[in-house]
Amino acid sequence: MAERAPAMNVPMQAPxxxxxxxxxxxxxxxxxxxxxRTEQVRAVDGVSLTVRRGExxxxxxxxxxxxxxxxxxxxxxxxPTSGSVRxxxxxxxxxxxxxxxRLRPKLQMVFQDxxxxxxxRMKVWQTVAEPLLLHRLVAxxxxxxxxxxxxNRVGLSDELFDRYPHELSGGQQQRVGIxxxxxxxxxxxxxxxxxxALDVSVQAKLINLLRRLKEDLHLTQVFISHDLSVIGxxxxxxxxxxxxxxxxxxxxxxxxxxxxxPYTGALMSAVPGDDxxxxxxxxxLPGEVPSxxxxxxxxxxxxxxxxxxxxxxxxxxxxxxVGAEHMVACWRAAEGEISTEDFERSRVAxxx
Amino acid sequence: xxxxIEPGExxxxxxxxxxxxxxxxYSIIGLLKQPGRVxxxxxxxxxxxxxxxxxxxxxxxxxxxxxxxxFQNPREALNPVITVGRQLTQVLEIRRGMSKREAxxxxxxxxxxxxxxxxxxxxxxxxxxxxxxxxxxIMISLAxxxxxxxxxxxxxxTGLDVTTQYQIVQLLRELRQRTGMAMLLITHDLALxxxxxxxxxxxxxGRIAEVGRIxxxxxxxxxPYTKALLASRPRLxxxxxxVTIAGNVANLMDPPGGCRFHPRCPNAVSVCxxxxxxxxxxxxxxxxxxxxxxxxxxQVAASG
Numbered sequence: 001m002a003e004r005a006p007a008m009n010v011p012m013q014a015p016x017x018x019x020x021x022x023x024x025x026x027x028x029x030x031x032x033x034x035x036x037r038t039e040q041v042r043a044v045d046g047v048s049l050t051v052r053r054g055e056x057x058x059x060x061x062x063x064x065x066x067x068x069x070x071x072x073x074x075x076x077x078x079x080p081t082s083g084s085v086r087x088x089x090x091x092x093x094x095x096x097x098x099x100x101x102r103l104r105p106k107l108q109m110v111f112q113d114x115x116x117x118x119x120x121r122m123k124v125w126q127t128v129a130e131p132l133l134l135h136r137l138v139a140x141x142x143x144x145x146x147x148x149x150x151x152n153r154v155g156l157s158d159e160l161f162d163r164y165p166h167e168l169s170g171g172q173q174q175r176v177g178i179x180x181x182x183x184x185x186x187x188x189x190x191x192x193x194x195x196x197a198l199d200v201s202v203q204a205k206l207i208n209l210l211r212r213l214k215e216d217l218h219l220t221q222v223f224i225s226h227d228l229s230v231i232g233x234x235x236x237x238x239x240x241x242x243x244x245x246x247x248x249x250x251x252x253x254x255x256x257x258x259x260x261x262p263y264t265g266a267l268m269s270a271v272p273g274d275d276x277x278x279x280x281x282x283x284x285l286p287g288e289v290p291s292x293x294x295x296x297x298x299x300x301x302x303x304x305x306x307x308x309x310x311x312x313x314x315x316x317x318x319x320x321x322v323g324a325e326h327m328v329a330c331w332r333a334a335e336g337e338i339s340t341e342d343f344e345r346s347r348v349a350x351x352x
Numbered sequence: 353x354x355x356x357i358e359p360g361e362x363x364x365x366x367x368x369x370x371x372x373x374x375x376x377x378y379s380i381i382g383l384l385k386q387p388g389r390v391x392x393x394x395x396x397x398x399x400x401x402x403x404x405x406x407x408x409x410x411x412x413x414x415x416x417x418x419x420x421x422x423f424q425n426p427r428e429a430l431n432p433v434i435t436v437g438r439q440l441t442q443v444l445e446i447r448r449g450m451s452k453r454e455a456x457x458x459x460x461x462x463x464x465x466x467x468x469x470x471x472x473x474x475x476x477x478x479x480x481x482x483x484x485x486x487x488x489x490i491m492i493s494l495a496x497x498x499x500x501x502x503x504x505x506x507x508x509x510t511g512l513d514v515t516t517q518y519q520i521v522q523l524l525r526e527l528r529q530r531t532g533m534a535m536l537l538i539t540h541d542l543a544l545x546x547x548x549x550x551x552x553x554x555x556x557x558g559r560i561a562e563v564g565r566i567x568x569x570x571x572x573x574x575x576p577y578t579k580a581l582l583a584s585r586p587r588l589x590x591x592x593x594x595v596t597i598a599g600n601v602a603n604l605m606d607p608p609g610g611c612r613f614h615p616r617c618p619n620a621v622s623v624c625x626x627x628x629x630x631x632x633x634x635x636x637x638x639x640x641x642x643x644x645x646x647x648x649x650x651q652v653a654a655s656g
């Protein structure tokens with residue numbers, strides 16, 4: 001709800017229609033912590049987001065922040081604990097299996113581990129053809145032509161048609177994964193760390209491909225990555241997650257150049273600049289990310305935050321507008337007590 | 353492949369999968385997995401050839417004592433069924449001949465020196481109870497326990513969270529300053545190398561493409577591969593395509609003749625496919641294996 005408030009302040013041209021609406025989404029996983037005790041891992045804990053048509057939303061955060069879980073629940077690969085996910089006007093959380101299956105071609109995912117996500121017993125062209133045949137999107141006679149076109153689109157040579165996944169390089173495997181996801185002409189694609197397992201030079205080519213596909217096909221994407229350089233290059237808006245919550249949300253350029261949440265400030269101070277040799281200073285957060293089983297009660301960053309006050313340890317933080325489309329879950333930032341300049345001033349250098 | 357590391361120096365081995373960076377490091381301490389083996393050459397540690405040593409001598413005198421190693425997955429490298437404190441005191445008792453009590457005191461001291469708060473209770477933990485950053489600190493404690501002269505760090509921050517990575521980088525730099533040990537950092541991450549190394553060797557397909565002081569390599573790369581690697585980083589606000597390297601990484605079963613990079617090289621000339629270039633000194637101070645290096649003028653044009 002709150003998330004849409006600032007959009008109303010933006011006049012003129014009608015914004016692209018909303019493709020995905022996530023409201024108060026919660027996903028807890030029970031784990032056994034003793035013979036008779038189970039506790040809840042609060043992987044995603046009350047997230048609200050929208051993704052507009054043609055937009056790429058980046059989800060960033062450290063391991064265990066819930067970004068991958070959020071991606072999977074958004075596509076209804078897993079049911080949420082509570083909250084809702086709407087694809088266009090359809091509530092995915094209430095669909096039965098049959099109706100959900102019919103929607104599947106429209107909702108696609110690309111995974112981090114290309115080899116692990118491809119069927120080892122299928123030739124790669126069959127892997128790409130499978131969703132087309134399964135959902136009867138093309139006649140069996142026309143499927144090879146269709147796959148050929150997809151191969152072309154993602155820069156795979158036809159010579160690889162009859163190969164098995166293990167015979168391909170990591171970059172080629174990931175291209176097959178992308179071809180399979182795009183073959184059914186999806187309305188929404190979630191990409192979970194699609195370039196993270198690849199070498200620098202292979203990664204660069206894949207990133208170029210993803211950027212071109214996004215432009216050519218006007219794709220709507222959720223791009224999950226811990227690699228901030230990739231996020232900065234490929235996304236339109238960014239949601240920063242910490243311990244199951246979105247702590248900041250806004251246009252990519254704003255998030256990178258004017259982070260408002262201290263956690264975002266710390267992440268951004270770690271992004272390598274143009275000059276790699278600039279041994280730049282960082283905004284240090286002491287300690288490590290706490291367990292999502294027992295997250296800190298009020299603001300979840302408070303125990304590590306150099307700017308924390310008593311109120312931060314008492315009051316749960318919600319997203320509040322700090323600019324057009326820019327929201328932050330930190331009362332000190334929202335009330336103008338701390339800003340990007342304070343993060344700059346609090347940076348420390350390597351002490352050598 | 354020839355490299356040397358001075359005492360107190362941090363040398364980075366930078367390269368992609370299959371470049372030979374890990375093989376080089378594992379060869380140094382004789383940990384190559386079968387059927388891999390060192391076919392020729394020497395590894396000298398202060399004048400002593402390690403390749404000529406028997407396995408027992410390596411184990412007794414070198415590994416963990418003179419040369420220690422830390423890995424990418426610290427939790428997997430630690431023994432899962434013994435407390436980390438016991439793992440540390442065992443090393444101190446066996447390797448440094450300490451009594452149980454001395455070892456315990458020394459363990460607390462070492463663990464404090466890597467900035468683990470509440471060392472007494474941490475030492476009682478099992479590896480699975482530690483976070484990634486904490487496990488890496490324990491791993492570093494173990495590596496430091498015998499005061500090695502050389503620390504080999506194989507992707508020590510890969511897999512750690514961004515906010516934790518920086519803490520480990522800072523710790524490694526501080527330790528090197530304090531102990532004077534040399535460090536060999538193996539990484540694919542150019543930004544990490546830039547944060548911590550004095551010198552860098554860029555490897556391609558098992559050979560050194562370029563080696564020298566980090567500011568020389570990063571500001572004026574002369575090997576086309578180094579230059580391309582540096583250029584192929586995505587960044588905020590970058591318009592258009594990222595610069596990429598044509599083709600794929602050389603197949604080491606059947607590497608191309610001459611310079612192994614020549615089929616992918618924008619600077620390749622006819623001699624490149626015939627003759628393997630030797631590492632030679634070049635301006636502004638590095639050594640480069642290239643028949644047709646990136647010119648200093650070309651640099652200016654590219655960066656301007």
